[in-house]
Amino acid sequence: xxKMVIDAKGMHYTPLNKQIRKAVAAGVxxxxxxxxxxxxxxxxxxxxxxxxxxxxxxxGDLCMFMNGPECTVHGDCEHAPGNTMDGGMIIVHGSAGDAxxxxxxxxxxxxxxxxxxxxxxxxxxxxxxxxxLVIGGxxxxxxxxxxxxxxxxxxxxxxxxLMEDRGIGSGIHGGEIVIRxxxxxxxxxxxxxxxxxxxxxxxxxxxxxxxxxxxFGIDPSPLMDINYTRIVxxxxxxxxxxxxxx
Amino acid sequence: MYLQKQFLVVNMCGIIGVIDRxxxxxxxxxxxEALSLMNERGSGEGAGYVAYGIYPDYPDYYALHVFYxxxxxxxxxxxxxxxxxxxxxxxxxxxxxxxxxxxxKHIPWRYFYKPHKDLVVGSSTPEDDLVKTLVMDINSRxxxxxxxxSGVNMGVFKAAGWPEDVADxxxxxxYKGYIWLAxxxxxxxxxxxxxxxxxxxxxxxxxxxxxxxxxYGTNRQYVESNGxxxxxFTDTEVVAYLFDILGRRHGLPEDxxxxxxxxxxxxxxxxxxxxxxxxxxxxRLTYGAAQMNGPFAIVVATSQGIVGFTDRIKLRPLVxxxxxxxxxxxxxxxxxxxxxxxxxxxxxPRAGEPVIGRVIV
Numbered sequence: 001x002x003k004m005v006i007d008a009k010g011m012h013y014t015p016l017n018k019q020i021r022k023a024v025a026a027g028v029x030x031x032x033x034x035x036x037x038x039x040x041x042x043x044x045x046x047x048x049x050x051x052x053x054x055x056x057x058x059x060g061d062l063c064m065f066m067n068g069p070e071c072t073v074h075g076d077c078e079h080a081p082g083n084t085m086d087g088g089m090i091i092v093h094g095s096a097g098d099a100x101x102x103x104x105x106x107x108x109x110x111x112x113x114x115x116x117x118x119x120x121x122x123x124x125x126x127x128x129x130x131x132x133l134v135i136g137g138x139x140x141x142x143x144x145x146x147x148x149x150x151x152x153x154x155x156x157x158x159x160x161x162l163m164e165d166r167g168i169g170s171g172i173h174g175g176e177i178v179i180r181x182x183x184x185x186x187x188x189x190x191x192x193x194x195x196x197x198x199x200x201x202x203x204x205x206x207x208x209x210x211x212x213x214x215x216f217g218i219d220p221s222p223l224m225d226i227n228y229t230r231i232v233x234x235x236x237x238x239x240x241x242x243x244x245x246x
Numbered sequence: 247m248y249l250q251k252q253f254l255v256v257n258m259c260g261i262i263g264v265i266d267r268x269x270x271x272x273x274x275x276x277x278x279e280a281l282s283l284m285n286e287r288g289s290g291e292g293a294g295y296v297a298y299g300i301y302p303d304y305p306d307y308y309a310l311h312v313f314y315x316x317x318x319x320x321x322x323x324x325x326x327x328x329x330x331x332x333x334x335x336x337x338x339x340x341x342x343x344x345x346x347x348x349x350x351k352h353i354p355w356r357y358f359y360k361p362h363k364d365l366v367v368g369s370s371t372p373e374d375d376l377v378k379t380l381v382m383d384i385n386s387r388x389x390x391x392x393x394x395x396s397g398v399n400m401g402v403f404k405a406a407g408w409p410e411d412v413a414d415x416x417x418x419x420x421y422k423g424y425i426w427l428a429x430x431x432x433x434x435x436x437x438x439x440x441x442x443x444x445x446x447x448x449x450x451x452x453x454x455x456x457x458x459x460x461x462y463g464t465n466r467q468y469v470e471s472n473g474x475x476x477x478x479f480t481d482t483e484v485v486a487y488l489f490d491i492l493g494r495r496h497g498l499p500e501d502x503x504x505x506x507x508x509x510x511x512x513x514x515x516x517x518x519x520x521x522x523x524x525x526x527x528x529x530r531l532t533y534g535a536a537q538m539n540g541p542f543a544i545v546v547a548t549s550q551g552i553v554g555f556t557d558r559i560k561l562r563p564l565v566x567x568x569x570x571x572x573x574x575x576x577x578x579x580x581x582x583x584x585x586x587x588x589x590x591x592x593x594x595p596r597a598g599e600p601v602i603g604r605v606i607v
Contacts (some may be wrong), residue, residue, distance in 0.1 A: 038580025
């Protein structure tokens with residue numbers, strides 16, 4: 001079916017989401033939503049094969065629980081885009097607020113510029129489901145807090161120093177955080193350790209970097225080296241024995 | 247599970263503040279629309295606005311806004327007390343307009359007032375001290391009267407209701423101010439009532455706050471030991487009193503007040519250059535009892551400017567943006583864009599980092 005255009009000016013998120021669901025159920029494959037300003041929960045729990053373009057500033061919890069659709073935002077996001085997202089993709093041509101990709105279970109979240117605090121908090125993975133959060137710029141503190149799985153990649157484009165906020169991977173017990181350049185030891189959170197980023201890591205992550213760059217029209221070649229820091233859990237149970245005796 | 251998530255992620259209460267640093271007046275219609283956009287952050291149990299520069303006919307008088315339960319006993323007592331310590335040059339009921347969604351529980355009244363400053367000795371700000379004492383006295387001793395705004399050429403307008411109802415109840419579009427703060431309340435720990443709505447004000451200080459002050463007990467002891475009385479049944483009022491002690495009485499600039507209330511961590515202080523380390527060390531030791539813990543995003547206003555800041559680990563959202571002389575601070579970028587679609591330099595300040603806008607004329 002052809003493309004559908006929605007003017008969301010002044011619209012509450014409930015009728016907006018109803019309209020989106022109805023369109024997807026009717027087989028619409030492309031939806032453009034204009035004049036979005038602060039509407040929360042857009043495309044929540046949405047399933048199916050549809051491309052959504054949002055022009056404006058969506059409210060918090062964009063694409064929460066979503067599984068399948070690809071959502072592109074031309075603007076900034078508020079808190080927690082990709083909250084507990086199951087599958088599909090969010091591409092943000094701007095920055096985003098706190099708790100981006102909160103508890104994300106699968107799919108991809110790409111943020112062109114910067115994110116706020118607690119990006120990727122409690123991201124997790126299970127068997128074939130492995131979520132990916134890529135940030136083109138930099139992040140504030142507590143990136144990957146309580147992270148249990150998946151990948152967070154910070155490319156640090158346009159920021160010097162690349163990362164200067166504390167608490168990276170605080171409480172991490174699964175997954176990996178990869179940050180462009182060097183990361184000072186004092187920025188690591190409790191339970192997080194640095195490991196060497198090797199040629200085989202680069203080979204493994206090259207498709208992710210290339211895909212991110214292609215979505216934003218960026219030349220990936222300056223990013224294709226091993227000048228990254230890889231941060232992983234110090235053990236799978238960093239807090240064993242903290243609250244109980246073993 | 248769903249509910250848990252909501253409480254984990256959705257940060258209750260919405261705040262927004264704006265200053266025109268060139269002191270151009272803005273009517274209240276824009277901020278009403280911005281605050282209403284964040285209705286998801288409220289519960290209809292409290293909303294309020296404060297504006298500076300709204301009483302140009304009384305530019306040198308304290309504008310006392312009072313909630314009266316009736317206009318007989320409590321008002322008689324307040325009138326007597328005010329006349330004993332100063333001169334009432336004008337008084338009237340604050341004009342209100344019935345709204346279907348808002349039950350009028352109190353009668354909002356205002357006085358334009360000049361205290362007799364020669365009645366107080368030993369203070370560099372005798373008028374402020376006298377008015378502060380009167381406010382504390384009325385609020386703690388006179389049943390059925392609550393002074394909720396006591397600054398010069400400014401005023402708070404608040405009630406239990408949704409932002410648009412409260413705005414229309416007072417017709418805030420009829421007031422023109424160069425600074426506005428607004429708050430949409432989602433009461434969590436204490437009940438929603440008219441006095442518990444934000445902004446909280448004392449003298450020139452007004453505060454809007456999203457979050458909780460979990461150090462309230464310690465902070466309350468500190469302000470009460472300095473002669474303040476907590477009467478609003480909610481944590482935010484201590485912030486107004488802390489700013490009055492540190493900002494007015496101790497004469498600290500805004501950035502140092504913020505440093506006292508939301509200081510850097512000890513390990514960060516240890517890593518500072520010597521001079522800075524000594525200052526930060528002394529601040530933490532001197533103002534340990536003023537330090538605030540818990541999740542918060544706060545915007546404070548005076549007639550000279552606004553300052554916004556968050557708790558030290560950033561458990562509440564705060565966005566700042568500018569357009570020419572205007573500086574905006576809010577919980578959400580979208581709310582700012584409702585007021586001003588052309589804002590520039592949108593940023594999320596770091597935890598504990600003050601965002602300051604001062605008047606330039």
